[in-house]
Amino acid sequence: MxxxxxxxxxxxxxxxxxxxxxxxxxxxxxxxxxxxxxxxxxxxxxxxxxxxxxxxxxxxxxxxxxxxxxxxxxxxxxxxxxxxxxxxxxxxxxxxxxxxxxxxxxxxxxxxxxxxxxPIAFRTAYAGLVDRAPIEAGEVLLVLGAAGSSGGAALQLGKALGATVIAVAGSQEKLDFCKRHGADHVLNHRSGDLPARVADITGGRGADVVFDPVGGETAAAALAAIARNGRVVLIGVASGKPVPLDSMDMLLRNYSAVGVLATPGSPAAEAVVWQRLADLADRGALSTxxxxxxxxxxxxxxxxxxxxxxxxxxxxxxxxx
CATH class of the missing domain: 3.90.180.10 (Medium-chain alcohol dehydrogenases, catalytic domain)
Incomplete structure (x- = not known):
């Protein structure tokens, strides 16, 4: 080609x-x-x-x-x-x-x-939510592009790890899809004030982890909804633009950003990752x-x-x- x-x-x-x-x-x-x-x-x-x-x-x-x-x-x-x-x-x-x-x-x-x-979507989700910015049971996970490949995998993995998942997508069809696949809450980024709606769901606290395969304006709005000590996981740029990061805002609100490229670790470490993903799939917790x-x-x-x-x-x- x-x-x-x-x-x-x-x-x-x-x-x-x-x-x-x-x-x-x-x-x-x-x-x-x-x-x-x-x-x-x-x-x-x-x-x-x-x-x-x-x-x-x-x-x-x-x-x-x-x-x-x-x-x-x-x-x-x-x-x-x-x-x-x-x-x-x-x-x-x-x-x-x-x-x-x-x-x-x-x-x-x-x-x-x-x-x-x-393999790709769930290995990427694992790299983001386990390896790079571990989500803990009881925390709030905000997933952008949640009806897509990596977003849909992060939605399911987040639920399997005990998080409350807020799924963000751009149409009612996609929101319905997210609900069917386990999202606790769904938000259309094209309507209303995304940070205000996340604040309402979380009692004003915000999201502990933002999973971002989208970038651009949607991710910028999501950053305004991140909790203090939160983490934004940078997965991709489906919008065509990376999320604009403001270092002073990160400092004042004490949140961090991590990039995620799911490249293989040592053979022993990879074996652990894939065995855990396979086990979760065997139990029905993960399904493409x-x-x-x-x-x-x-x-x-x-x-x-x-x-x-x-x-x-x-x-x-x-x-x-």
Missing amino acids: RFGAPADSVELQRMTWPEPAPGQVLIRVHAAGAGYPDAMMAAGHFPLMGDPPFGLGEEAAGEVVAVPSGSRFSVGDQVTGITGFLDGWGGYAEYTYLREESTIRIPAGMTTEQAGGF PVGRVYDFREVPEMISRQTAPAPGKTVVRITSE
Whole structure:
């Protein structure tokens, strides 16, 4: 591919997949999760990506077809994980490599589409709400873009960790979606005074943690609703603009901002993260809120829609099981 509009830049290529190297697992892809980063990559705005061509699709689920010696997986295992997209092996393909340290067997009861859209969003939410700005039971979590991929995952993880969750979205359809997936309170950022409504819900205290994959004006309004000693978790810029941080305001109200990039830690640390996520999924506390499912041939159209997606996690069906 080349950078540009998805209809012009995204193209099919015939490839071969060598035997997986240590740390890789080769799978036949059944479904792949999608999101706003796809649009950034296609346009050439994704900060970690080099020059094209490269493979699109950060996560995928499917059947293991080859493993290196010493792998903890076996041929035939049904798994989901993060692809080697930074090395050119994306999930929108018949086969792809997963990073073994970021791969798990698909939890019981999880559909193929749910599995395909599970790893990135929930690993990102975990990095924000456990690793970087730990949310504690009883605290208030304000989730921006709560009907989207990472926002929907943060909503569920926050609930699983015992927080009261206020979900923020931009339409009644999206607010209804958030309510169905466990939000305690829902707010439309397009109507009314967001800080005043958060203050009303929290008895004037504000939100302990703001989970921000959006940036821009919505995030700026959310910062006005943060509690003293609160934390804002910077996940992304779906609005196209980062949240404007005022260091004097941070000082006077004693809150902090942390950036979150869910890169792997040590193999031992990653194993703990993924086991905890898998356990929560097995218990039904986490479930990918699947939205629209696209066919493989619709990938360019799908990417073009990721700047304003419908509620839920977008997933691409690659091959039948």
